[in-house]
Amino acid sequence: MDGGERSVRRGGNGHARVGLALASCLSALMLASCGGGGGGGGLPPGATTSSDGTVTLNVAVIWPTDSLQQYKSAVVKPVLYGFGDHQPVCMITSGRVPAGMVFGSDCSIAGRPTESTVARFTVRVGASGVSNTILTGSSITVNGPSIAYAVTGTSDVGLIVNDPIQLGTWTPDGRPATWTFTLKSGTLPPGLTLSSTSGTISGTLNTTGTYSAVIQGTATTEFGTVDKTATYARNVGIPGFGYLNTGGTGRTSTSSQAAYISQDFSAEPYGDIGTPAGSTFGNFTLPGAQLPAGLVLDPNTGKITGSPTATTAAFGITIPVKATVTSNGITNPTQGSFNIEVNYPFGIRNSLDSTPRALGVPLNIVPTVTTISPVPLISPSVGNYTPIAGQCSLPAGVSIDSSSGAATGTPTVAGSFSCWINATLSNNGKSWTQSMQLFLVTR
Numbered sequence: 001m002d003g004g005e006r007s008v009r010r011g012g013n014g015h016a017r018v019g020l021a022l023a024s025c026l027s028a029l030m031l032a033s034c035g036g037g038g039g040g041g042g043l044p045p046g047a048t049t050s051s052d053g054t055v056t057l058n059v060a061v062i063w064p065t066d067s068l069q070q071y072k073s074a075v076v077k078p079v080l081y082g083f084g085d086h087q088p089v090c091m092i093t094s095g096r097v098p099a100g101m102v103f104g105s106d107c108s109i110a111g112r113p114t115e116s117t118v119a120r121f122t123v124r125v126g127a128s129g130v131s132n133t134i135l136t137g138s139s140i141t142v143n144g145p146s147i148a149y150a151v152t153g154t155s156d157v158g159l160i161v162n163d164p165i166q167l168g169t170w171t172p173d174g175r176p177a178t179w180t181f182t183l184k185s186g187t188l189p190p191g192l193t194l195s196s197t198s199g200t201i202s203g204t205l206n207t208t209g210t211y212s213a214v215i216q217g218t219a220t221t222e223f224g225t226v227d228k229t230a231t232y233a234r235n236v237g238i239p240g241f242g243y244l245n246t247g248g249t250g251r252t253s254t255s256s257q258a259a260y261i262s263q264d265f266s267a268e269p270y271g272d273i274g275t276p277a278g279s280t281f282g283n284f285t286l287p288g289a290q291l292p293a294g295l296v297l298d299p300n301t302g303k304i305t306g307s308p309t310a311t312t313a314a315f316g317i318t319i320p321v322k323a324t325v326t327s328n329g330i331t332n333p334t335q336g337s338f339n340i341e342v343n344y345p346f347g348i349r350n351s352l353d354s355t356p357r358a359l360g361v362p363l364n365i366v367p368t369v370t371t372i373s374p375v376p377l378i379s380p381s382v383g384n385y386t387p388i389a390g391q392c393s394l395p396a397g398v399s400i401d402s403s404s405g406a407a408t409g410t411p412t413v414a415g416s417f418s419c420w421i422n423a424t425l426s427n428n429g430k431s432w433t434q435s436m437q438l439f440l441v442t443r
Contacts, residue, residue: 044084063138070144071172086127095121116144145170158327165199174222186213239275241336260345262430269302279327316341345373365407384424392419
């Protein structure tokens with residue numbers, strides 16, 4: 001708030017003047033009055049007297065900060081502190097109070113505001129028996145009604161919508177306000193309608209696209225009407241789908257499935273988040289893509305089942321799948337994806353330990369069998385270990401046992417050796433070939 005004059009003047013008759021001064025950071029007056037004038041008596045709290053007899057009253061004009069409501073009667077009056085017996089006198093010098101309200105000489109503001117606004121004003125404050133004044137500024141906020149729709153994100157065709165309008169807290173005088181609602185501009189999503197009495201937007205989304213509409217609400221009271229607007233916006237898409245592993249073969253993440261050679265696999269389609277309840281998918285096809293060997297797609301249910309016979313590349317592959325989706329009687333083409341990584345259910349490997357082996361000392365290096373799949377193996381076996389021609393170098397005296405894959409014998413030549421070995425693995429009656437490397441250092 002603005003402060004006023006701070007000088008103290010003395011009269012020609014020698015009488016002491018009473019002044020109002022700034023109290024802390026609040027508006028304050030420097031009052032001037034003969035002999036403490038305006039009613040006499042003791043000085044009010046905070047008043048001081050200088051050596052020349054000038055009396056200074058430290059006063060405060062504190063305006064309330066509460067907001068008012070449009071068409072609701074109210075009285076706003078500041079706290080006037082430190083005036084004592086001097087009667088404050090107030091007058092607006094600039095700005096205005098809200099329409100429908102009146103400013104009084106005692107600084108009070110009363111009436112029924114008829115507008116939603118922030119009214120700012122400056123007041124000159126004096127007091128009885130006082131020669132000087134100060135300025136204090138303030139504002140009054142008047143809130144009218146508010147309307148809004150709580151709609152976010154993308155919705156899918158076939159979704160049944162029932163979006164009520166949200167009315168902010170507003171209690172005007174008299175009977176409760178009655179509302180009417182109209183479409184002011186823009187377009188509602190096809191399939192939806194606006195209730196003129198409740199403001200609710202309802203129906204079934206039936207067409208994709210991006211839609212935005214401005215809804216006007218008119219509130220009628222005993223004292224006038226108020227128009228407010230709210231935006232209703234929706235992005236309308238088509239439900240998509242993904243796949244979920246339902247066969248127990250490891251990862252059940254919706255982003256990637258795990259499958260294993262020789263083990264049964266199954267995955268089922270599921271609607272994306274936001275898919276309308278009761279939606280059905282059908283007519284599944286693979287648009288030019290192929291599933292891993294051993295897996296098949298059911299065109300009616302979209303289920304992918306079978307027992308894969310070959311591994312995929314590391315981190316798997318993504319296969320697009322097309323289908324149709326029907327939601328509340330509305331059918332559209334749609335597309336999803338199937339992500340899968342196929343591995344061996346178990347594997348073999350040799351230690352790549354580079355610790356030198358001594359010449360003339362017998363060795364026996366046996367490969368390790370490692371289980372990878374979480375599904376129990378059925379009659380697993382490993383055999384037929386065969387060094388790969390052109391990719392196997394062993395020291396003299398060492399050979400590979402074809403049944404166990406063990407590197408046995410007594411090395412007689414020093415050096416570093418590498419041997420790639422093929423083996424035949426089987427599980428659940430299905431066989432495949434896997435390679436492993438033997439690394440050997442002799443001294």
